[in-house]
Amino acid sequence: NAGVTQTPKFQVLKTGQSMTLQCAQDMNHEYMSWYRQDPGMGLRLIHYSVGAGITDQGEVPNGYNVSRSTTEDFPLRLLSAAPSQTSVYFCASSLKPRDRGSPLHFGNGTRLTVT
Amino acid sequence: GNSVTQMEGPVTLSEEAFLTINCTYTATGYPSLFWYVQYPGEGLQLLLKATKADDKGSNKGFEATYRKETTSFHLEKGSVQVSDSAVYFCALEGGATNKLIFGTGTLLAVQP
Numbered sequence: 001n002a003g004v005t006q007t008p009k010f011q012v013l014k015t016g017q018s019m020t021l022q023c024a025q026d027m028n029h030e031y032m033s034w035y036r037q038d039p040g041m042g043l044r045l046i047h048y049s050v051g052a053g054i055t056d057q058g059e060v061p062n063g064y065n066v067s068r069s070t071t072e073d074f075p076l077r078l079l080s081a082a083p084s085q086t087s088v089y090f091c092a093s094s095l096k097p098r099d100r101g102s103p104l105h106f107g108n109g110t111r112l113t114v115t
Numbered sequence: 116g117n118s119v120t121q122m123e124g125p126v127t128l129s130e131e132a133f134l135t136i137n138c139t140y141t142a143t144g145y146p147s148l149f150w151y152v153q154y155p156g157e158g159l160q161l162l163l164k165a166t167k168a169d170d171k172g173s174n175k176g177f178e179a180t181y182r183k184e185t186t187s188f189h190l191e192k193g194s195v196q197v198s199d200s201a202v203y204f205c206a207l208e209g210g211a212t213n214k215l216i217f218g219t220g221t222l223l224a225v226q227p
Binding site: 004040058107108109 | 219
C-alpha cells in the first residue's frame with residue numbers, strides 16, 4: 001500500500017531553472033494539495049485540487065503551477081526557481097473535499113534547495 | 116481569517132513526564148481541529164482529531180479536548196516516551212474546500 005508518493009526526495013536547482021515535483025496517490029482520493037514547510041512558519045498551502053481537472057490557489061501560489069489531469073497525479077511545477085523557494089514540499093491527499101474531519105495523508109516530502 | 120497559534124518549542128522533557136502543548140485558534144463557524152505529528156525525515160501523520168465542541172480526540176496515549184469557550188485544543192499525554200520525540204502540529208479545518216491551516220509546530224524532545 002504505497003499511499004502518497006513524492007519524487008524526488010532531494011533536489012538542488014540553480015536560480016532560473018525549472019523543474020516538476022511529482023506526487024501520486026493510489027487511494028482514489030479526490031482531494032490533493034501541496035504545502036511548503038519553512039522553519040518557524042509551519043505548513044503553508046500552495047495549491048489544491050478537489051478533483052481531476054479542477055485546481056485552485058492556496059495561501060502562497062506565486063511561482064508555482066499545478067495541473068490535475070488524472071485522479072492519481074498532482075505535479076507541482078516551478079517555472080523559474082528562486083532562492084525564496086528553498087523549502088521542504090509536501091503533497092497531501094484526502095478522500096473527499098467536503099467530508100468533515102477527513103484526515104490528510106502526507107507524502108514524505110521533497111527537500112528543494114535553490115542556489 | 117482562520118488561524119492557529121501553538122506554543123513555541125522546543126519542549127524538552129524527561130521520560131515519563133507529563134506533556135502539554137498549547138494550541139488556540141481563531142475561526143468563524145465550527146471548525147474541525149487536528150493534531151498531526153512529524154517524525155524525523157517523514158511526512159505528517161494524523162495523531163487525533165475532534166470535529167465538534169467538547170469532543171475529545173485520543174490516540175497512542177495522547178488526548179486533546181475541543182474547547183469552544185476558550186477556543187483551545189491543547190495536546191496532553193500523561194507519560195511521554197523517547198519515541199514520542201517529534202514535531203507536533205495543531206491544525207484547523209474550516210470552509211468548504213477542506214483547507215487545513217497549520218500552526219508553526221512544536222518540537223518535542225524526550226530524554227531517557
